[in-house]
Amino acid sequence: MTATTDAQVRERATALRAELAALEDPKIRAVNEKHGDDHGVNLTRLRAVAKREKTNPDLARELWRTGDSAAKLLAILLSRPTQYTQHELDEMLRAAGSPKVHDWLVNYIVAKSPHREALRGIWFDDADPVVASAGWALTSKRVVKDRDGLDLPGLLGRIEAAMQDAGPRLQWAMNECLAQIGIHDPALRERAKDIGERLGVLRDYPTPPNCTSPFAPIWIDEMVRRSEAR
Structure with missing residues (x-):
């Protein structure tokens, strides 16, 4: 130039x-x-x-x-x-x-x-919770599109241990990952819902009419219902 x-x-x-x-x-x-x-x-x-x-x-x-x-x-x-x-x-x-x-x-x-997968690995455990939230967001996308190679039970364990006390943006990203695991993996659905129910993260989140609550148990059930109704 x-x-x-x-x-x-x-x-x-x-x-x-x-x-x-x-x-x-x-x-x-x-x-x-x-x-x-x-x-x-x-x-x-x-x-x-x-x-x-x-x-x-x-x-x-x-x-x-x-x-x-x-x-x-x-x-x-x-x-x-x-x-x-x-x-x-x-x-x-x-x-x-x-x-x-x-x-x-x-x-x-x-x-x-x-570079998305390399960056997912770099960001996932970053000490900055905002940066880590990007790693979790990319992990959620893999749960939806390409779960091969992901340790989904291990992810649920980490979510169960850390989501409740995570900062707002990291908590939101971890909650999304929890919901996507429950939506897309029938074998882990009840465990995902149980974790969401016990932790109560975003249970009272204000949700506009005709929108789905981000509270994981409700989110999972609604997305599964829509999928089965097609």
Whole structure:
């Protein structure tokens, strides 16, 4: 890339940050801040910007480097999962900051990256519970799509021992793994439900009408019911 092109990328990133700033809505920011997110951009509008810009790895990297959460979300949408090295993805995850950036990075980029399994192993036992939650999230995806090689009873044992006292984001990720094991492995379903029942994690989580509770026993039963009704 020439110096002129580098300058053009920086100029475009600056223009996009100004556009995102103009989309800031104080009411959206107030709601987002209750969940730990530090931006106020409507995500439907942000996605429209990404659709217009199309995939652009160089611009994505420049936006990510700004450190701004809305710019990072846009960067993720402009990225190719294959454009980042394992080391880059590890650094990005640790610098993700807000929950929404963390979730989008894991689900839209890392989960589709050729480095996903290596990173799952690195993050799974990380001392930082937020980083560890990414390892558990990737493990949940393997439970759903490719359980071969996973020690599911061992995972249930770890969940049973640690989920109740885990930090919020790690607890959420472990609970999802518990539910997915119960949904997708009939032989372990009752054990998964029993663990969820005894620990009571997310039992009282406020759930909107027509949505499924994240409380594992209810989640498992509902997903199995839907599967059997097809």
